[in-house]
Amino acid sequence: MATSAALMAVVPLAAVLFLAIVGGASVAAMLLDGAPVPAGAIAVLTVILGINVLLRGENFLRVRDAEADRAEKDEVVSMLLGEFEESEADWLWQIDTARRVCDPSMRFAGALRASPVDIEGEPFLRLILGDDWQNQEALPVHRQLAEKFTRRESFSSLAVRVVLDGNVKWWELSGMPAYDEQGNFAGFRGVGSDVTEQHESNEKIAYLARYDTLSGLPNRMMLTEALAEALRFAEKWRTQCALMMIDLDRFKAVNDSLGHLVGDTLLAQVAKRLNDAMDDNTFCGRLGGDEFAVVVRDVSNPRLLAERGEWLIELLSEPYSVDEHTLHIGASIGSATGPADGTTVEMLLRNADLALYRAKDERGGVYRCYEPTLFAVAEERRQLETALRAALQRGEFHLQYQPIVDARSETLMSFEALIRWHPEGGSPIPPDRFIRLAEETRLIVPIGRWVMERACRDATRWPTHVRLSVNVSAEQLLDPDFSGDVVRALSASGLDPSRLEIEVTESVFLNDADRARRAMEEVIALGCKVALDDFGTGYSSLGYLRKLHFSNIKIDRSFVNGAAQGNIESLAIIRAVVAMAEFLEMATTAEGVEQAEEADLIRDLGCTKMQGYLFGRPMNVSDTDSLFRMRDREPA
Structure with missing residues (x-):
């Protein structure tokens, strides 16, 4: 009975049935022979062996279920890794404690435009950064990646600029530290993917959000940001900044008579003249239509600001050549100085616009600065319009x-x-x-x-x-x-x-x-x-x-x-x-x-x-x- 219980534990029902039959028969035989003590001993042995069989059987089934689950998970992981390795943009990478590539996959080597043999044992950062991999002035993301390696910290979806044969690529890397069976640090393992197209698309979207596509100049949003920064600079250093709003004279006549294509080309030439006239202290952009603006970061002398405005009018009034047409337009400029004429971006925009309206009201071609009376005139005009x-x-x-x-x-x-x-x-x-x-x-x-x-x-x-x-x-x-x-x-x-x-x-x-x-x-x-x-x-x-x-x-x-x-x-x-x-x-x-x-x-x-x-x-x-x-x- 004891031998059967030990050998048949993997089939607990059969073992318990066997023990019940043999034990029961033995107890009955002892009782018929008039030996109640051996009968009782056999009955106790039968119960103990049955309980042991049931416990061992349950443990066996638990182990088998765990092994089946692990086998299933291993199969899923193997399948996913196989699909990952077959991807055209994703790969696995691994480095040792010295940050050198080890056991490179074919996909990783292909991404580096090399063979696995060529990159085996090469410094990981050098492969990514090229000859400047030890430059202390590397990009912040590269310094962040190096710090992660040094601190043995995991990282995820880190966008890294990669230089390959002089071409710039963008990779998205994720990694985590690896340890051997004894718990010793063994390097890093991770995954990577080429996100160059996505990065360029995001850059294009960001460019369109901040730059005017026709003129290539910063748009209204970027101009307001520059003006806000100029106001902060003026407040910090107790100086003055200025906003000059520029409106082209007679542009609508050109647009209506020669068409929008000629008008757009003319706007592009105006933008180029304006941009070429900027220096480290000035920042120009297009507000929309035929309106442009110039942010002057530091205004040391209001008279010099007026002289610059008049010079810009002369510059923009010189003839333009567009599609064999010689075009003559002019410009009107209104300016507001901060913080004297306004302590916020909205106030400076409004007051510069009022000064521009006054310049246009004088038949254009002139520079006018903001005066407090202009606001009163504008308010009177608003009430009159109502x-x-x-x-x-x-x-x-x-x-x-x-x-x-x-x-x-x-x-x-x-x-x-x-x-x-x-x-x-x-x-x-x-x-x-x-x-x-x-x-x-x-x-x-x-x-x-x-x-x-x-x-x-x-x-x-x-x-x-x-x-x-x-x-x-x-x-x-x-x-x-x-x-x-x-x-x-x-x-x-x-x-x-x-x-x-x-x-x-x-x-x-x-x-x-x-x-x-x-x-x-x-x-x-x-x-x-x-x-x-x-x-x-x-x-x-x-x-x-x-x-x-x-x-x-x-x-x-x-x-x-x-x-x-x-x-x-x-x-x-x-x-x-x-x-x-x-x-x-x-x-x-x-x-x-x-x-x-x-x-x-x-x-x-x-x-x-x-x-x-x-x-x-x-x-x-x-x-x-x-x-x-x-x-x-x-x-x-």
Whole structure:
């Protein structure tokens, strides 16, 4: 029984069954022979051997299960290592206590562009860093890797710059210290992979996030970081820094006339000139569109800052050559100095922008620095814009009409509609304060639509020979539905189209000349007239007169006043305009006639119409009736 229990423990059920049968039979035989003591001893032995068999069987099964689990894990690890070794970008590496490569795998040797024999026993760091592997000025990541080896610390996903045959690669290494069976340090083992493409992709993404792709200059984010650093430097050393904002003059005209490709090339050339002009104390970038900025780290003298700004304007205003085109643009610059003009990046950006707005307001091509009054002006402008947006809904606008008379007979021929703004509970605001703001904010489009509709309706109460002149801004004329607005105003009022004259200035041709010309041609096709206002004071071109048949040319009051004072140039200009208009079968209207002597002179010079305080100030539509009773009602 004892022998069976020892040999059959691996099959515990069979052993226990055997012990039960043999032990039970032996106990029964002893009892039949009248030997109860041996029977009891055999029974105890049988129970002890059974318990022993069960315990040994359980232990055997536990060992077998552990061996099976270990075998399964070994199989999985072997499979994963096989797949890892077959990968094109991953490999295993191993170094000894002297940091020399040992037992290199084929994949690792292939990554180093060598054979396993060539790299066996070579210093690991030298293989990675090349000839500079012992340079004390190595990259921080290389120093970190060396420190990990020295301290025998594990590391994971460490991006390392690798030089192979003069080419730069990036590896991602993970490793841990290895120990032998006695627990002695045996070196390092780990895995590596080539992440060059991923690193370059990340670098490209980081570049795009901080640099402008068109110009190659730092973008707004990097400029704000540089400005913040300059502010910290100024605060630390009790100095001053500055921000100069640059806006290109006449760039939009180039972009619209020659196309965006030429415009982009021009921006790239501007960026190069600007970047070449920088030094260790300055940092430039592109804010967007045709706006650039320069951060000056240390401003020792505000006068020198102004001189530098004016020099940059001269530099950027020199001619450019793009696709066989010689282009002339200019630049305007506004600057703010920190911490005097602002202690934060946002304040300096805002104040430099205000100074730039002032420079642009002076027709550009100048340098202006920030002044505290500019903020007050900007705040006033903001409040004016807010009020202007609500003025139309509140009915705060009204129209006045100024007479235009025949130069010979002084018979009333037409009225020019003039908009007036009287805010509720406030004083009247002159047109020169809000018209330009309305144009800049494009509020002029709905305001101009209201003027057109109201003026046409008012004109229907006048005699049929009296015409109506309505001023139209460039923003209105370039609106896609401008001709539709004219049609709706005429239809709603019933005014004859021949009685409506649209007045435009030469500025309408600056942004999109073709579009403006098409809009005016559509208006002329309706039967309306088109007059060229303020001729000679803007960007005059005889090409406008050749391409469009204007019904009238209005001579600016500055020439009329100059001629009345005997200015030879003004007299010559008026004579030339009158002669040209007669040849082209156009009428001429002299503006700003306030004295009888001026009227006689204008009459002698040959102008066909006159307008000014001498013949009537702007009046409400209700006051026009009395004017008809005072003047000749016959048409010219």
